[in-house]
Amino acid sequence: MKFFVDTADLKDIKDLAETGLLDGVTTNPSLVAKSGHTNFIELVREIASIVPGPVSAEVAALDYETMLAEGKYLAKIAKNIAVKVPLTPAGLKVCKQLSGQGTMVNVTLCFSAAQAILAAKAGATFVSPFVGRLDDVGQRGMQLIEDICTIYNHYPNFKTEVLVASVRNPMHVVTAAKLGAHVATIPPNVIRQLFNHPLTDKGVTQFVADWAKTGQKIPTA
Numbered sequence: 001m002k003f004f005v006d007t008a009d010l011k012d013i014k015d016l017a018e019t020g021l022l023d024g025v026t027t028n029p030s031l032v033a034k035s036g037h038t039n040f041i042e043l044v045r046e047i048a049s050i051v052p053g054p055v056s057a058e059v060a061a062l063d064y065e066t067m068l069a070e071g072k073y074l075a076k077i078a079k080n081i082a083v084k085v086p087l088t089p090a091g092l093k094v095c096k097q098l099s100g101q102g103t104m105v106n107v108t109l110c111f112s113a114a115q116a117i118l119a120a121k122a123g124a125t126f127v128s129p130f131v132g133r134l135d136d137v138g139q140r141g142m143q144l145i146e147d148i149c150t151i152y153n154h155y156p157n158f159k160t161e162v163l164v165a166s167v168r169n170p171m172h173v174v175t176a177a178k179l180g181a182h183v184a185t186i187p188p189n190v191i192r193q194l195f196n197h198p199l200t201d202k203g204v205t206q207f208v209a210d211w212a213k214t215g216q217k218i219p220t221a
Contacts, residue, residue: 087115
């Protein structure tokens with residue numbers, strides 16, 4: 001499974017990129033606003049220079065013509081830009097156009113398996129089902145991931161990758177991996193939670209204490 005970080009915060013992106021565990025980045029208008037950065041284009045350009053994998057940058061328009069023009073502009077920022085479009089009729093038309101020209105496209109705001117089928121047929125590179133938002137309204141977000149993965153596996157000609165979005169906790173990541181999702185885009189705090197286990201902490205503490213008792217040191221040069 002590939003790990004994308006779901007943020008527009010440059011500090012978090014740089015820090016997580018240094019771990020070698022980061023495969024890409026997803027942004028959206030809400031995350032950009034939260035970052036406080038005043039120049040969206042420059043922000044996206046800098047993110048794309050930090051992470052070699054796909055960097056999702058979302059269009060702002062809703063009509064087909066403007067959305068397509070914005071998508072073409074965003075795609076020129078860097079080779080690793082994935083243009084992010086909403087799962088609407090206009091968005092899927094733009095997806096078809098851009099993907100046909102060799103541009104990566106991330107179709108976002110997917111909330112049903114039927115929508116995911118449309119995204120695949122439109123040639124999306126990624127489809128982003130929002131599991132946390134479904135959980136919020138009393139539906140089973142991970143059931144949607146299972147349904148999409150099952151459907152896609154029946155059709156080898158579907159090249160769209162399932163990008164699990166709106167991830168709220170480590171179990172979302174683990175369950176998505178068990179179901180065969182290709183990518184999870186994860187908030188920085190949840191990525192860091194993946195490292196945690198009380199037995200690991202206990203073991204490290206014990207090892208350090210036992211080593212100190214030996215009075216030895218390992219040379220560093």
